[in-house]
Amino acid sequence: MTLSEHGGANEQQDHTTRQGSTVTVIGLGPMGRAMTRTLLAAGHPVTVWNRTARRADGVVADGATLAATPGEAVEASDLVILSLTDYQAMYDILDSATASLAGRTLVNLSSDTPDRSREAATWAAGHAAAFLTGGVMVPAPMVGTEAAYVYYSGRAHVLERHRAALALLGTPRHLGEDPGLAQMMYQAQLAVFLTTLSALMHATAMLGTAGMKAKEVLPELLSLTDSIGDMMRAGEESPGTALDAGEHPGDLSTVTMMGATSDHIVETSTSLGLDLALPLAVQDHYRRAIENGHGSDNWTRIIDSIRAPRCPMWGR
Numbered sequence: 663m664t665l666s667e668h669g670g671a672n673e674q675q676d677h678t679t680r681q682g683s684t685v686t687v688i689g690l691g692p693m694g695r696a697m698t699r700t701l702l703a704a705g706h707p708v709t710v711w712n713r714t715a716r717r718a719d720g721v722v723a724d725g726a727t728l729a730a731t732p733g734e735a736v737e738a739s740d741l742v743i744l745s746l747t748d749y750q751a752m753y754d755i756l757d758s759a760t761a762s763l764a765g766r767t768l769v770n771l772s773s774d775t776p777d778r779s780r781e782a783a784t785w786a787a788g789h790a791a792a793f794l795t796g797g798v799m800v801p802a803p804m805v806g807t808e809a810a811y812v813y814y815s816g817r818a819h820v821l822e823r824h825r826a827a828l829a830l831l832g833t834p835r836h837l838g839e840d841p842g843l844a845q846m847m848y849q850a851q852l853a854v855f856l857t858t859l860s861a862l863m864h865a866t867a868m869l870g871t872a873g874m875k876a877k878e879v880l881p882e883l884l885s886l887t888d889s890i891g892d893m894m895r896a897g898e899e900s901p902g903t904a905l906d907a908g909e910h911p912g913d914l915s916t917v918t919m920m921g922a923t924s925d926h927i928v929e930t931s932t933s934l935g936l937d938l939a940l941p942l943a944v945q946d947h948y949r950r951a952i953e954n955g956h957g958s959d960n961w962t963r964i965i966d967s968i969r970a971p972r973c974p975m976w977g978r
Contacts, residue, residue, distance in 0.1 A: 682706060685827055686739040688732065688755060690717040692802035693771070694745035697831050698726050700806035704830045709738035713755070733759035741824050742768050749774040749782050764790035767820055769828065771796040771812070775849070776842030783816065783841035792820045795841045797848025798832060805831055815843035857940075858887060864931070864940050871934045910959040917964065918957040921948030 682705050687698045690712040698721045701708050710718050711729045718728045729735035736742055736759045744752055749772060756763070768786050770779070770793070779795040786793035794816040804810050810832030814821050821828070821836055828834055837843040862883055869879045894901050904911065924945040931941050947964040956963040 683741070683827065684709060684739040686710070686729075686735050686742045687726075687745065688712070688735055688742065689745035689751070689772070690721065691745060693798060693805065695721055696802040696805040697743060697745060697771075699724055700830055701827065702726060703806070706827060706830075709735050711735035711755075731759070732756055733762050735759075736762040736766060740766055741827055742766055744768065744770045744772055746770075746772040748772055749778045752782065753785070760789045767792040767794065767824060769794045769796055769814075769824070771798055773797075773848065773852075774845060776845045779815075779845040780840070780842045792817065793841065794820055795844040797844050797851075799848070799851060800832060807832075811835055813837055813844040813847045815839065815845075816841050860940050862887070864936065867936055868931065868934060871936075904960075905962055905965065910956070910963040912958045912960050915961045916957065917948055917951045917959050917961055920961040921945070921952055921957070924948050 684707045685701050686709045687694050687701070688711050690698070690710060694710075694712070695717075698708050698710055702721070702725050708721070708726045709729050710721055710726045711732055711734075712718050715728065718726065722728050727738070729738060732755050736756070746752060746755070749770065752768075752770060752772065763786065768791050770782060783793040783795070794814050797813045798805065798810070799813065800807070800810045811834075812828070812832040813835050814828075815837045817839055818836060821834060825834060837847060862880070865883050866876050866879055870876070898904060924941065924947075928938065928941045928945050931938055947967055948961075950967040951957070951959070951963045954966065956966070
């Protein structure tokens with residue numbers, strides 16, 4: 663897998679989406695509305711459709727055109743961006759408009775599984791449409807800012823054809839031609855994000871039992887989350903190199919040491935009457951590594967019990 667912001671840049675440059683071309687956005691939750699406003703601000707006419715029509719009122723007031731049907735929305739543009747709850751919603755909405763899909767590009771920025779993304783690409787191809795999977799890695803208020811970036815997978819030349827418009831939403835990062843890759847990266851990043859959010863709330867609840875207010879403790883906790891990346895990079899010039907080599911040198915934070923810490927978190931949480939789901943899950947990773955004889959290895963050894971037993975990538 664290669665990660666490039668310019669994958670396929672030399673292919674079909676003459677097909678780059680022209681400035682001011684119409685774009686269709688289907689799905690007007692916070693993300694869909696943010697994308698619509700970003701495109702409008704850049705001079706693109708935008709046609710929108712949403713199952714609950716009143717959600718379009720704000721962007722229509724800003725200049726978007728509300729289509730009466732999904733078919734009308736698709737026919738308005740060569741580039742159709744979907745921002746929906748899941749991939750099933752795409753089928754529910756577009757099944758009545760499949761006759762209009764030929765020759766158009768569907769960019770699905772909804773969350774689902776990698777397998778469903780691959781199935782969707784096949785479905786789109788069956789209707790003569792091009793397809794890109796995407797994952798927007800910032801919240802709605804950050805869409806269109808310099809901090810915004812979006813993972814894509816699918817045919818590189820399809821991304822290049824529409825790069826001018828899509829880059830307005832966030833810097834495109836093309837992962838490869840397998841339609842499932844962008845969704846895989848999106849879910850992997852959300853695994854880190856959601857677990858961190860749960861950990862922050864667990865820690866806040868823990869400190870709350872001592873009478874400390876969230877406004878007092880969250881700044882302290884957030885300073886830790888901000889520094890975790892620096893901690894990971896401090897131990898290895900290129901984080902992940904040792905993992906790829908199957909190496910877990912136990913010269914810093916060993917499984918045994920981190921496992922003891924996880925025991926203390928479980929004990930403290932138990933004594934305070936807090937929910938144990940998260941600390942028990944973490945504790946289990948270290949206990950299994952110790953049971954398998956890896957107590958003196960680096961804490962990264964816990965990946966063994968997380969990986970699928972017969973994952974082809976790791977030859978297990």
